[in-house]
Amino acid sequence: xxxxxxxxxxxxxxxxxxxxxxxxxxxxxxxxxxxxxxxxxxxxxxxxxxxxxxxxxxxxxxxxxxxxxxxxxxxxxxxxxxxxxxxxxxxxxxxxxxxxxxxxxxxxxxxxxxxxxxxxxxxxxxxxxxxxxxxxxxxxxxxxxxxxxxxxxxxxxxxxxxxxxxxxxxxxxxxxxxxxxxxxxxxxxxxxxxxxxxxxxxxxxxxxxxxxxxxxxxxxxxxxxxxxxxxxxxxxxxxxxxxxxxxxxxxxxxxxxxxxxxxxxxxxxxxxxxxxxxxxxxxxxxxxxxxxxxxxxx
Amino acid sequence: xxxxxxxxxxxxxxxxxxxxxxxxxxxxxxxxxxxxxxxxxxxxxxxxxxxxxxxxxxxxxxxxxxxxxxxxxxxxxxxxxxxxxxxxxxxxxxxxxxxxxxxxxxxxxxxxxxxxxxxxxxxxxxxxxxxxxxxxxxxxxxxxxxxxxxxxxxxxxxxxxxxxxxxxxxxxxxxxxxxxxxxxxxxxxxxxxxxxxxxxxxxxxxxxxxxxxxxxxxxxxxxxxxxxxxx
Numbered sequence: 001x002x003x004x005x006x007x008x009x010x011x012x013x014x015x016x017x018x019x020x021x022x023x024x025x026x027x028x029x030x031x032x033x034x035x036x037x038x039x040x041x042x043x044x045x046x047x048x049x050x051x052x053x054x055x056x057x058x059x060x061x062x063x064x065x066x067x068x069x070x071x072x073x074x075x076x077x078x079x080x081x082x083x084x085x086x087x088x089x090x091x092x093x094x095x096x097x098x099x100x101x102x103x104x105x106x107x108x109x110x111x112x113x114x115x116x117x118x119x120x121x122x123x124x125x126x127x128x129x130x131x132x133x134x135x136x137x138x139x140x141x142x143x144x145x146x147x148x149x150x151x152x153x154x155x156x157x158x159x160x161x162x163x164x165x166x167x168x169x170x171x172x173x174x175x176x177x178x179x180x181x182x183x184x185x186x187x188x189x190x191x192x193x194x195x196x197x198x199x200x201x202x203x204x205x206x207x208x209x210x211x212x213x214x215x216x217x218x219x220x221x222x223x224x225x226x227x228x229x230x231x232x233x234x235x236x237x238x239x240x241x242x243x244x245x246x247x248x249x250x251x252x253x254x255x256x257x258x259x260x261x262x263x264x265x266x267x268x269x270x271x272x273x274x275x276x277x278x279x280x281x282x283x284x285x286x287x288x289x290x291x292x293x294x295x296x297x298x
Numbered sequence: 299x300x301x302x303x304x305x306x307x308x309x310x311x312x313x314x315x316x317x318x319x320x321x322x323x324x325x326x327x328x329x330x331x332x333x334x335x336x337x338x339x340x341x342x343x344x345x346x347x348x349x350x351x352x353x354x355x356x357x358x359x360x361x362x363x364x365x366x367x368x369x370x371x372x373x374x375x376x377x378x379x380x381x382x383x384x385x386x387x388x389x390x391x392x393x394x395x396x397x398x399x400x401x402x403x404x405x406x407x408x409x410x411x412x413x414x415x416x417x418x419x420x421x422x423x424x425x426x427x428x429x430x431x432x433x434x435x436x437x438x439x440x441x442x443x444x445x446x447x448x449x450x451x452x453x454x455x456x457x458x459x460x461x462x463x464x465x466x467x468x469x470x471x472x473x474x475x476x477x478x479x480x481x482x483x484x485x486x487x488x489x490x491x492x493x494x495x496x497x498x499x500x501x502x503x504x505x506x507x508x509x510x511x512x513x514x515x516x517x518x519x520x521x522x523x524x525x526x527x528x529x
Contacts, residue, residue, distance in 0.1 A: 179397045182386040189384040192346060193398040194372030194447050297388075 007268060010145035017144075019264025020257070021153035024160025025219050027256035029233065030240045031167055031249050032211025038247020038297045039184045039204040040099060045110040046090075048234030049117035050083050050209045054216025055225045056125045057082040062132040062220075069135030076217050083213025084206050091205045096198065114230065122227050130225040138221075152221060159218065163211070167249055170207075180204050184247060184297050236278070243285040245292030254293050258285065299324040299451055299482050300345070305354030305364070307344045314340045315351065315506045320484075322451070327473065327483040329493045331517075332503040338486035339381055341503065342453045345484070346378050347371055358451070373400070377449030381456040381486070383436040385443075387429025391420055394428050394439055398446040413442035416472060434465045441472070451482045458489045466492055494518055 033047045058079035065071035090113065098109060133139070134152050141148035171177040183190045183200050191197045223229070240259050244251025259278045266277030285293060300322040307315040315337050322328045332338045343349040345356055347368045356364040363371055372378065386394050395410050414421035417438040423431060428439060437457060444452060454473070458466045466489070473496050477483060487493040494500065500517045502510040512520070 175397060178389060178393045182389055182394075182397055185386055185388060186384055188348060188368075189380070189386070190397075191367070191369045192348065192372060192378045192380070193443065194369050194400055195397070196369050 008145075008147075010147040011268060013145050014147045014149055015264045015268045016261065017149055017157065018153055019261040021156040021160070021260075022264065023256040023260025024156045024163075025215050026236065026240060026260055027160055027253050028163050028218065029212050029215035030237045030244070030252040030256055031163070032208035032215070033237050034241045034244070034247055034249060034252040035167075035180075035211070036205055036208035037241060039180050039208075040095075040201050041103070042095065042099070042106050042205075043103060043110065043238075044208070045107060045234060046113040046117055047110075047209070047212050047237060048230035048232075049114045049121070050087060050212040051216040051219075051233050052121060052225075052227070052230040053086060053117065054079050054083045054213030055220045055223075055229065056121055056130065056216075057213070058217040058220040059125070059130045059132050059225050067133065072132065072135050072221075075132060075220070079217035079220075080210045080213035083216070084210040087209030088202065088206050091202050095205060096202070099201065114234070118227060118230060125227075127227055131223075132220050132225070134221040156218065163214070164249075164253060171249065176200070176203060239279075239282045243282050243292055245294035245296040247297035248292070248294045251292055251294035251296070258282075299359060300484065301355075301357040302341075302345060303355040303357070305341075305344055305351035305356060307340055307349055307351045309340075309349065313506070314349075315344060317354070318344075318503070318506070318508055319354075320501050320508065320511070322482060322484050324482055325477070325480065326498045327477050327485060327496050329497040329500045330484065330486045330503055331488070331490060331493060331500060332486075333488060336503045337506040338503060339455055340506070342378070342455050342484065342486055346376060346453060372447055372449075375448075375450040377444035377447050377452045379437075379440045379444045379452065379454045379457065381459060383433075383440045385428035385431065385436045385439055388427060390425050390427055391431070391439055392424040394443050395446050398443045400447045408445045408448055410446075413445060416445075416475070417442055433460045434462060437461060437465075437469070445476075449481070452476070452484070454483055454485045456486055456488065458487065458492055470496055 029047070029051050033044060036042055036044050036047070058075040061075040061078050062071045065074055094113070098106060138152050138155050141150045142154060171181055179190060179195055179200055180203070183197055187197050190200065236259060240255035241252055243258065244253070244255030258281050262277040262281045263274060266274035302318060302320045304317040304319050305315055306313065306317060318337070318341055320328070320330070330338050330341060340349060344351045347363070347366055350365050354364065355362060358371070358374060358376065363374070389397070392410060395413055399409070401407065414424070419435060420438055420442060423435065428436065431439060441454070441457065457469055461469065470492060473483065473485070485493060485497065494514050494517060497514050499513055500511065501508050
């Protein structure tokens with residue numbers, strides 16, 4: 001068993017930053033889930049599947065284009081759009097008709113969709129492990145306090161806040177973003193202002209799923225892409241959204257940070273129990289604030 | 299402009315409106331008087347399609363509109379001010395107005411400036427969240443928001459409810475001004491004195507049925523009718 005004797009300041013700092021960068025991916029995925037929850041009131045269990053599709057699409061685009069730096073960037077940018085298209089089809093053909101149903105029905109429906117999408121992924125990409133490689137300048141690591149911080153994590157630390165800023169600008173500065181915020185609270189009244197709520201919902205849903213796809217594409221170089229990654233993620237994502245405050249974007253950020261950091265420090269202090277830490281944090285948060293840390297829109 | 303013909307509306311299994319008919323001519327302010335639960339709000343919601351009637355016809359500018367989606371009716375020129383205001387609490391006053399903005403060809407164009415001119419109180423609160431306004435301010439905002447859609451015809455549901463007397467007076471002036479600007483209004487109210495001063499024609503509704511109708515003069519003179527109808 002490792003003891004705390006071996007833990008240096010450098011290790012702490014590195015684990016902090018690695019945890020932070022993992023939190024960025026969680027945030028990107030969870031902000032999408034939270035957005036869909038907030039605006040459409042749909043607890044989308046299939047959100048993790050879209051994240052997985054994002055990762056697999058990134059792999060396909062990456063291999064199709066020959067696996068260089070260009071292929072990597074193309075994969076990163078195009079994969080979320082692949083997911084957006086999949087989600088648009090799902091929204092217009094299925095979700096659209098189900099918004100008025102009770103939450104239990106929606107849970108069952110999205111759960112079924114998760115199983116179906118999982119099998120589709122298996123049919124299309126197979127059950128093998130896949131991977132993609134970041135371009136040269138994102139590989140390797142920066143020296144930091146005598147230890148080393150992977151460059152790709154630094155990249156994630158930059159992308160995460162950019163996405164947060166972009167989302168903030170979208171919801172607060174664009175008309176469609178403001179309409180989405182209004183629809184989250186009172187969709188009938190939004191309709192009574194002459195706005196076609198159906199398309200607002202479609203847009204919000206696709207945007208949320210786009211973020212899932214973006215998370216999947218971003219995580220792809222750091223993990224083995226494989227079926228089952230959807231299940232691992234979706235539980236974490238729901239917990240994050242719940243402790244952050246349903247439908248609250250900053251809540252998704254706070255929840256992701258709690259989850260990412262406790263996990264990272266857990267690995268440092270008690271590796272064999274690492275997985276316990278984030279869940280303990282969730283329990284503590286829910287005991288203190290059962291409705292989540294920040295204001296929930298529900 | 300509006301012609302409602304024997305509509306019947308249900309909430310689930312309960313029958314709320316029974317053969318309600320009413321007419322609003324262009325340029326008129328028509329009132330729908332009735333006590334709480336008489337069916338005023340349901341009538342307005344039926345017209346806008348929020349609670350579509352099961353039977354009956356509704357024509358707006360000669361076009362059959364029963365069963366159409368609310369957003370389409372708003373685009374055709376109907377504005378709606380709900381009795382419970384339904385201000386978007388998380389959006390600022392300015393944003394509440396902004397998202398409702400719609401261009402209307404050939405009609406007077408409302409914009410945020412004009413709404414603030416009509417309700418100067420709101421101007422100081424432009425960047426305040428709607429949820430932090432008082433009831434009266436929210437009422438003004440709800441009217442302003444409806445105007446932003448450039449309606450020809452306004453459904454106004456209990457605008458005086460919960461307002462201080464001074465505000466009720468200025469609201470009356472506002473409605474008169476809107477009428478002078480060419481807006482047609484269907485006004486649902488309990489406040490008889492306030493309403494009859496503004497209206498050209500009135501309907502009294504009770505238990506989901508229109509029980510009396512007439513010009514303002516007839517309504518004012520006929521105390522018995524008003525008593526039996528419960529207002």
